[in-house]
Amino acid sequence: MDRVDLRNFSYDDLTAFVCNELGEKPYRARQIYEWLYLHHVTGFEDMTNLSKPLRAKLVERCRIDPLEPAKIEKSKDGAEKLQFVLEDGSAVEAVLMPNDGRVSLCLSTQAGCAMGCAFCFTGSLKLERNLTCAEIVEQFRSVTRYIDGRFPRITNVVLMGMGEPLANLDNVVTACSIFMHEHSYNLSARKVIVSTCGLIPQITEFAARSEAVLAVSLNATTDEVRSQIMPVNRRYPLADLVATLEVFPKARRKRLLLEYVMLGGVNSSAEDARRLCKIARRVGCKVNLIPYNAHPASGFEAPSMENVLAFQRIMIDAGLETFIRQSRGQDISGACGMLGKRAGD
Numbered sequence: 001m002d003r004v005d006l007r008n009f010s011y012d013d014l015t016a017f018v019c020n021e022l023g024e025k026p027y028r029a030r031q032i033y034e035w036l037y038l039h040h041v042t043g044f045e046d047m048t049n050l051s052k053p054l055r056a057k058l059v060e061r062c063r064i065d066p067l068e069p070a071k072i073e074k075s076k077d078g079a080e081k082l083q084f085v086l087e088d089g090s091a092v093e094a095v096l097m098p099n100d101g102r103v104s105l106c107l108s109t110q111a112g113c114a115m116g117c118a119f120c121f122t123g124s125l126k127l128e129r130n131l132t133c134a135e136i137v138e139q140f141r142s143v144t145r146y147i148d149g150r151f152p153r154i155t156n157v158v159l160m161g162m163g164e165p166l167a168n169l170d171n172v173v174t175a176c177s178i179f180m181h182e183h184s185y186n187l188s189a190r191k192v193i194v195s196t197c198g199l200i201p202q203i204t205e206f207a208a209r210s211e212a213v214l215a216v217s218l219n220a221t222t223d224e225v226r227s228q229i230m231p232v233n234r235r236y237p238l239a240d241l242v243a244t245l246e247v248f249p250k251a252r253r254k255r256l257l258l259e260y261v262m263l264g265g266v267n268s269s270a271e272d273a274r275r276l277c278k279i280a281r282r283v284g285c286k287v288n289l290i291p292y293n294a295h296p297a298s299g300f301e302a303p304s305m306e307n308v309l310a311f312q313r314i315m316i317d318a319g320l321e322t323f324i325r326q327s328r329g330q331d332i333s334g335a336c337g338m339l340g341k342r343a344g345d
């Protein structure tokens with residue numbers, strides 16, 4: 001019999017498992033959650049407030065095998081990239097970004113990615129598989145063990161590493177519920193961000209099932225350009241994507257964010273900025289500009305700083321909250337769109 005991985009359970013599912021399968025009282029679920037997500041233990045024998053027979057049952061029927069980083073690279077800007085090799089040999093990466101008082105962690109949700117965006121290194125790798133919920137939350141647990149008190153705790157989690165989170169919807173929804181649960185990390189919904197390339201049905205489903213923030217990678221303002229750089233646009237074109245975001249309930253739209261990768265000479269003109277203003281105003285949300293991070297798998301060019309600032313100026317003058325995402329970990333291939341194993345890694 002396969003042992004049950006307890007990190008795949010939401011709190012309610014763990015409570016049901018503890019009661020129905022292990023014949024224990026519901027409060028045991030809280031104790032187990034606290035051992036897993038407040039104390040980050042890696043074995044059942046460490047769960048010292050559980051009875052001996054319960055611990056024996058857990059050892060026999062359940063698992064919480066830890067993942068430890070196989071490789072750690074440190075950027076001169078303070079970001080660190082941690083590589084994890086999973087049981088089947090696939091490798092994924094997480095990026096830790098300490099930033100006075102705020103500590104952000106970027107996690108992977110798939111090994112590789114099937115979406116094939118032209119500007120993204122992960123997109124050149126092809127999809128190996130979805131990560132389990134346990135593998136997503138274990139990245140968080142493992143990085144917390146690695147930090148070992150050197151920084152304050154992780155304050156923000158972004159599912160923007162390798163993969164398309166909404167192509168792995170169930171596991172991502174459960175992982176977010178664990179990050180936000182009061183007996184676990186207790187992160188507020190504003191501090192948990194899931195980024196998607198724009199899978200329309202899954203966007204609506206995610207909104208119904210999770211309180212976390214949704215960041216949508218728009219990346220172009222015309223179908224012509226978007227379809228060239230993001231094959232997903234041929235299935236879910238811009239007008240439909242924008243219409244989906246527009247009909248989000250108002251309260252939900254506060255939890256929405258547009259991301260816009262700026263590629264020099266491709267999608268970064270003043271005209272693009274004006275079209276992006278219209279879209280952002282219709283959707284009613286903030287915009288994050290992400291200057292392209294160059295890597296050998298694609299031939300785009302980063303826009304000049306003047307180009308980025310002029311683009312942002314047009315947006316701000318139109319009354320739209322627009323931020324430039326500070327690129328972290330470029331020198332260790334840890335920035336947006338650079339994750340994935342290279343030949344020789």
Ligand code: SAH
Nearest residue numbers: 120160163164195196197217292293336337
């Ligand atoms: N698959 C999801 C999340 C992972 S990519 C998505 O596409 O949204 C996270 C962000 O990095 C996305 O906004 C994506 O457009 C951006 N990105 C990808 N490659 C990039 C690159 N080379 N430079 C800058 N941003 C990039």
Ligand code: SF4
Nearest residue numbers: 113115117120123197
């Ligand atoms: Fe996949 Fe996102 Fe990269 Fe596109 S940008 S290939 S969806 S990880």
